[in-house]
Amino acid sequence: xxxxxxxxxxxxxxxxxxxxxxxxxxxxxxxxxxxxxxxxxxxxxxxxxxxxxxxxxxxxxxxxxxxxxxxxxxxxxxxxxxxxxxxxxxxxxxxxxxxxxxxxxxxxxxxxxxxxxxxxxxxxxxxxxxxxxxxxxxxxxxxxxxxxxxxxxxxxxxxxxxxxxxxxxxxxxxxxxxxxxxxxxxxxxxxxxxxxxxxxxxxxxxxxxxxxxxxxxxxx
Numbered sequence: 001x002x003x004x005x006x007x008x009x010x011x012x013x014x015x016x017x018x019x020x021x022x023x024x025x026x027x028x029x030x031x032x033x034x035x036x037x038x039x040x041x042x043x044x045x046x047x048x049x050x051x052x053x054x055x056x057x058x059x060x061x062x063x064x065x066x067x068x069x070x071x072x073x074x075x076x077x078x079x080x081x082x083x084x085x086x087x088x089x090x091x092x093x094x095x096x097x098x099x100x101x102x103x104x105x106x107x108x109x110x111x112x113x114x115x116x117x118x119x120x121x122x123x124x125x126x127x128x129x130x131x132x133x134x135x136x137x138x139x140x141x142x143x144x145x146x147x148x149x150x151x152x153x154x155x156x157x158x159x160x161x162x163x164x165x166x167x168x169x170x171x172x173x174x175x176x177x178x179x180x181x182x183x184x185x186x187x188x189x190x191x192x193x194x195x196x197x198x199x200x201x202x203x204x205x206x207x208x209x210x211x212x213x214x215x216x217x218x219x220x
Contacts, residue, residue: 003131004184008066008121009082009107010034011096011197012041017053020044023073028053032079035104038065040122041079044072049090050210060101062094062207064129066120082220084180084213086138092209094182094219097173099199108196108204109184132184134195134219135159138212139179149174155192156216159185162192170203180213181206 012034018028033040041063042110047056063079070077083093108142139153140161154161164183175181182195196204 002139002143003128004024004109006121006124006128007064008124009062010038010065010103010120011060011101011105011107012038012063012079012103014056014059014061015040017056020026020073020075021051021055021132022075027073028056029075030056030081032061032063033103034063034065034079034080035102037104041065042075043077043079043081044075044146045081045091047081047091047093048090050092059093060095060103066122066124067126067129068123079093084182084209084217084219085161086211086213091215091220092211094195094197094207094209096197096205097208099170099197099198099205100174101197101205105197107207108198130218132219133186134182134184136180136182136209136217136219137162137215139181140173142175142177149175151181151194152182152185153184154215155185156214158216159192164192164194166194166196166204166206168202168204170199170201170205172199172203173205178212180208182208184217 012032016031033041083091137153137155
């Protein structure tokens with residue numbers, strides 16, 4: 001989890017999508033508006049199985065904005081859109097569900113919020129991203145206890161069933177049975193931190209995906 005201090009996660013809105021005609025496997029060239037701090041960035045992504053170009057337009061997604069640029073099939077990929085593999089290994093993009101949140105907003109790791117800097121953090125490596133060990137889980141039970149929300153989440157065979165208490169979750173979203181959520185797992189400290197973002201009211205929203213994905217799948 002310490003590694004996430006070096007990884008700059010930002011929410012953005014997709015503003016343009018076209019086919020990447022040079023890609024060997026079907027892919028889109030996607031432009032993402034990441035707010036005034038980061039600007040509009042371009043990437044190439046293999047999303048054609050789960051998303052049409054029309055379904056991606058205006059969609060809010062999360063990107064890592066401080067990886068080195070890569071040339072992907074003729075496109076200078078400036079950011080990495082992130083998500084979980086579905087049952088067939090195709091990406092389902094991480095998002096803030098039905099909430100519309102300011103472009104450029106950072107992920108909150110528990111109550112230790114990463115503030116949006118004047119520019120992206122210095123370049124980091126994909127290894128730092130992987131060290132965060134973010135996996136998917138399904139909500140099995142959800143109940144409110146005063147200002148706390150109690151969640152029982154199944155993270156799959158490796159981590160198993162865990163209970164988390166989260167303060168200040170937005171009441172605008174209902175987390176129903178089998179809703180997929182994301183959390184960073186620290187095996188050494190036996191600690192689990194759910195990935196959240198703050199909405200316009202300052203309340204937390206659990207990050208998730210558009211469909212149920214296998215429990216224990218790693219963010220990529």
